Amino acid sequence: MLLSIKEMEVRKIAFAETWQPGEIDFDFADAGVRQTAPLRAEGVAELLPHTGEEVRVHGKVETVLESDCDRCLGRATFPVSTSFDLFYRPVELEVTAEEVAIDEGEAEMGFYELPGIVLEDILREQLLLQLPMQRVCSESCKGICPSCGANRNEVSCNCGVVHTMTADDRWQALRDIKVH
Numbered sequence: 647m648l649l650s651i652k653e654m655e656v657r658k659i660a661f662a663e664t665w666q667p668g669e670i671d672f673d674f675a676d677a678g679v680r681q682t683a684p685l686r687a688e689g690v691a692e693l694l695p696h697t698g699e700e701v702r703v704h705g706k707v708e709t710v711l712e713s714d715c716d717r718c719l720g721r722a723t724f725p726v727s728t729s730f731d732l733f734y735r736p737v738e739l740e741v742t743a744e745e746v747a748i749d750e751g752e753a754e755m756g757f758y759e760l761p762g763i764v765l766e767d768i769l770r771e772q773l774l775l776q777l778p779m780q781r782v783c784s785e786s787c788k789g790i791c792p793s794c795g796a797n798r799n800e801v802s803c804n805c806g807v808v809h810t811m812t813a814d815d816r817w818q819a820l821r822d823i824k825v826h
Contacts (some may be wrong), residue, residue: 647661647663647764647765647766648761648762648763648764648765649661649691649701649703649762649763649764649765650761650762651693651699651701651758651760651761651762652761652762653762654691654692654693654701654762655693658690658691658692659690659691659692660688660689660690661687661688661689661690661691661705661765662686662687662688663686663687663688663765664684664685664686664687665681665684665685665687665766666684666685667680667681667682667683667684667685668681669685670685670766670769670770671770672711672770672773672774678713678714679711679712679713679774679777680711680712680713681709681710681711681712682710682711682712682723683709683710684709685707685708685709685769685773686707686708686709687705687706687707687708687765687769688705688706689703689704689705689706689730690703690704690705691703691763691765694733697735698735698736699735699736700733700734700735701733701734701735701758701763702731702732702733702734703730703731703732703733703734703763703765703768704729704730704731704732705729705730706727706728706729706730707726707727707728707729707730707769707772707773708725708726708727708728709725709726709773710723710724710725710726711723711724711726711773711777712724713777713781714781715781715782715783715787716780716781716782717782717783717787717788717789717790718783718787718788718789718790718797718798718799719790719797720783720787720797720799721783722781722782722783723783724776724777724778724781726773726776726777728772728773728776730768730772732756732768733755733756734755734756734757734758734763735755735756735757735758736757736758736759736760737757737758737759783799787799791803791805792805793805
């Protein structure tokens with residue numbers, strides 16, 4: 647859905663949309679994220695008066711995202727429900743070679759080009775920002791065995807015990823050095 651700047655010049659744009667899984671691509675930059683439930687978003691986009699065509703988009707979004715667990719490679723599910731309040735300003739056409747200092751408020755500002763802002767892009771960004779840095783299926787996930795590759799949540803292997811007891815042959819030459 648395009649949030650048209652020309653339409654916002656006349657009135658606020660209210661949105662209440664639902665996207666089914668697969669309609670929005672969350673696997674941006676190989677993030678490994680999939681949408682598993684309908685995505686519902688509602689909110690308002692408006693052109694702020696006397697600001698040089700700044701746009702405010704605020705609302706809420708909810709869905710369920712899924713990715714591979716970072717420890718065991720199983721399925722990790724993340725219900726996400728968040729609100730957002732974003733500000734955008736038009737991209738300046740003049741590009742100068744000199745550096746320009748920006749204040750803290752401008753660092754949190756997004757930019758748009760005409761004809762407007764794509765709502766799906768906003769929602770994708772907001773949902774991906776809600777995911778944890780380490781995506782695990784549960785806090786108690788034991789991961790996979792580095793020796794045999796078994797999922798330690800499903801089977802109990804003795805590789806971990808044997809692996810810690812055997813020495814790493816790459817260090818044997820250093821062990822043979824005698825210091826007097």
